Amino acid sequence: MNRSDxxxxxxxxxxxxxxxRLDPRIKLISLLMLMVVIMMLDHRSGYVAATIAVVVxxxxxxxxxxFYLRGLLPLLPVLLLTLLYHAMLGKGQTILASxxxxxxTVEGIEEGIRIVWRILLMILPASALTGTTRPLVLAQGxxxxxxxxxxxxxxxxxxxxxxxxxxxFIPTILEEIQRIGLxxxxxxxxxxxxxxxxxxSEFIPILVPLLVSTARRADHLTLAIxxxxxxxxxxxxxxxxxxxxxLDLAAGLLMLLSLSALLVLDDYLPHx
Amino acid sequence: xxxxxxxxxxxxxxxxxxxxxxxxxxxxxxxKHIDLTLEPGTWTALIGKTxxxxxxxxxxxxxxxxxxxxxxxxxxxxMARDRKGRARVVPEIGFVFQYPEHQIFETxxxxxxxxxxxxxxxxSKEIAAAIRTLLPTFGLSEELLQQSPxxxxxxxxxxxxxxxxxxxNPRLLILDEPTAALDPVSRRELLKLLRxxxxxGLQHExxxxxxxxxxxxxxxxxSDRVALLHEGRLLTHDTADELFLHRSELLSQAGMPLxxxxxLLRLTEQLSGRALNPASCREADVLERVKEAWNARKETGGPxxxxx
Numbered sequence: 001m002n003r004s005d006x007x008x009x010x011x012x013x014x015x016x017x018x019x020x021r022l023d024p025r026i027k028l029i030s031l032l033m034l035m036v037v038i039m040m041l042d043h044r045s046g047y048v049a050a051t052i053a054v055v056v057x058x059x060x061x062x063x064x065x066x067f068y069l070r071g072l073l074p075l076l077p078v079l080l081l082t083l084l085y086h087a088m089l090g091k092g093q094t095i096l097a098s099x100x101x102x103x104x105t106v107e108g109i110e111e112g113i114r115i116v117w118r119i120l121l122m123i124l125p126a127s128a129l130t131g132t133t134r135p136l137v138l139a140q141g142x143x144x145x146x147x148x149x150x151x152x153x154x155x156x157x158x159x160x161x162x163x164x165x166x167x168x169f170i171p172t173i174l175e176e177i178q179r180i181g182l183x184x185x186x187x188x189x190x191x192x193x194x195x196x197x198x199x200x201s202e203f204i205p206i207l208v209p210l211l212v213s214t215a216r217r218a219d220h221l222t223l224a225i226x227x228x229x230x231x232x233x234x235x236x237x238x239x240x241x242x243x244x245x246x247l248d249l250a251a252g253l254l255m256l257l258s259l260s261a262l263l264v265l266d267d268y269l270p271h272x
Numbered sequence: 273x274x275x276x277x278x279x280x281x282x283x284x285x286x287x288x289x290x291x292x293x294x295x296x297x298x299x300x301x302x303x304k305h306i307d308l309t310l311e312p313g314t315w316t317a318l319i320g321k322t323x324x325x326x327x328x329x330x331x332x333x334x335x336x337x338x339x340x341x342x343x344x345x346x347x348x349x350x351m352a353r354d355r356k357g358r359a360r361v362v363p364e365i366g367f368v369f370q371y372p373e374h375q376i377f378e379t380x381x382x383x384x385x386x387x388x389x390x391x392x393x394x395x396s397k398e399i400a401a402a403i404r405t406l407l408p409t410f411g412l413s414e415e416l417l418q419q420s421p422x423x424x425x426x427x428x429x430x431x432x433x434x435x436x437x438x439x440x441n442p443r444l445l446i447l448d449e450p451t452a453a454l455d456p457v458s459r460r461e462l463l464k465l466l467r468x469x470x471x472x473g474l475q476h477e478x479x480x481x482x483x484x485x486x487x488x489x490x491x492x493x494x495s496d497r498v499a500l501l502h503e504g505r506l507l508t509h510d511t512a513d514e515l516f517l518h519r520s521e522l523l524s525q526a527g528m529p530l531x532x533x534x535x536l537l538r539l540t541e542q543l544s545g546r547a548l549n550p551a552s553c554r555e556a557d558v559l560e561r562v563k564e565a566w567n568a569r570k571e572t573g574g575p576x577x578x579x580x
Contacts, residue, residue, distance in 0.1 A: 176374075179374065179375060182369070182375075183372075183375035184377065185336070186336065186361065186367040186369070187388040187391060188387075188388050188392055188440070189387075189391050190361075190391075205377060205378070205379070208377075208422075209376060209377045209422070212422050213374060
């Protein structure tokens with residue numbers, strides 16, 4: 001597997017696990033339900049229970065923990081900022097320190113931790129979804145789920161085709177970037193240090209030719225799609241239709257039950 | 273002065289030399305035990321089927337393949353490697369990639385042309401002079417200099433991309449299918465331009481070209497020597513005349529066709545039962561012999577519209 005292939009799959013990690021075998025629709029619906037439930041949690045005991053549930057999901061996916069941690073890395077600044085925002089600007093009685101309009105309160109810190117925690121509880125299962133589902137299967141699942149919307153004249157199939165094409169062209173665009181980089185090096189350009197900032201500034205001039213060639217490619221692709229009589233996409237069939245198995249139904253049911261249990265626990269467990 | 277002449281003599285003898293070079297990409301051997309020397313002042317064609325290793329070999333010469341075994345001597349010097357033993361990109365070698373127009377990345381034509389010179393640290397005076405001398409050769413006018421290269425026509429873009437490689441005046445120029453997807457007239461023009469550029473090198477710095485092509489007609493027309501690759505091995509490195517006229521069995525071994533004119537020559541030989549020995553494998557020389565055979569047939573009285 002070369003570099004661009006690895007980047008294409010990116011989020012997906014090939015493993016043998018129950019989560020990998022599940023139907024994408026079940027996974028999508030479960031994720032949605034899980035997120036809603038997490039939004040509804042009010043008490044710390046509920047958060048603890050939800051954390052256990054999320055950890056179980058991550059373990060069942062058989063994907064190395066390191067993968068999840070690496071996925072969180074780019075989000076770190078956002079999480080930190082959220083935490084600081086709440087800690088310094090939150091309202092509360094117990095003031096720890098104050099400076100001008102900034103006020104660090106115990107309640108603010110607690111609120112910040114709660115929100116960051118909530119974000120983590122929602123992001124981690126989402127990366128479990130993308131880690132265990134191939135991008136194209138995920139798009140197919142999304143399309144099937146959104147199908148009823150086409151009755152309301154929402155162009156679901158076109159949208160799904162767009163998503164599929166976007167995914168398929170990621171490696172092509174990466175290849176293009178590599179090619180331009182190679183052309184620069186061939187004309188005496190030495191990539192400077194490992195400093196990420198200067199590397200980024202080297203990347204910016206490539207963007208314009210990249211955008212132009214991508215637009216040109218999109219234009220050609222549109223023509224090619226039309227030339228094959230794609231039309232409005234009605235009545236298209238798929239090569240591998242999705243079908244629900246007993247495992248899928250069991251998993252969905254299990255998810256439903258544990259989520260209801262979570263809500264009940266949140267309200268009736270002794271509040272800590 | 274004496275030193276310079278001495279150095280020049282050594283350079284002319286050495287060229288760019290691969291000794292027992294092997295390359296593996298992602299674990300699969302792509303080039304196997306290659307011994308090949310590109311001599312200054314020669315146009316060498318590199319031919320072989322798709323996947324034979326042509327592009328890899330070309331990139332190796334430029335130093336774009338970081339890891340290889342064996343030895344690569346550039347003008348008498350062993351290839352410079354960095355601490356990790358990785359090959360260095362060779363600035364003195366020009367490289368025109370496939371579809372060079374897709375690799376234009378600067379915002380104006382002038383910047384694109386001057387990129388290699390700026391990287392080398394030339395003064396703006398030198399750069400301006402170099403651009404002024406090069407532009408007319410490539411049929412680009414000075415008004416274009418401040419334009420965005422993305423607004424040029426396809427042919428202009430390709431010429432610009434090649435010009436921005438030639439402007440650094442490389443001693444060895446590597447061309448990876450420079451005429452792919454060009455119309456026949458543009459193809460001939462471009463090849464002629466490149467051939468003239470190669471021949472116009474000064475006496476003491478003769479220019480060499482490594483030319484990858486799938487069109488045997490172009491190979492026969494322009495090359496002094498031909499290197500034939502087959503499944504990662506170098507089958508032969510010989511003069512174009514020798515390969516196309518006398519050792520064509522090597523071509524069929526590698527699955528490559530003969531130039532069309534030579535096919536016609538062979539057919540004419542078969543029908544007339546006589547060996548026609550053209551002066552070279554160039555199309556004009558070969559067709560000359562074919563024409564002579566036809567005329568001879570006419571003179572002996574046979575109806576000219578019948579086969580021999």
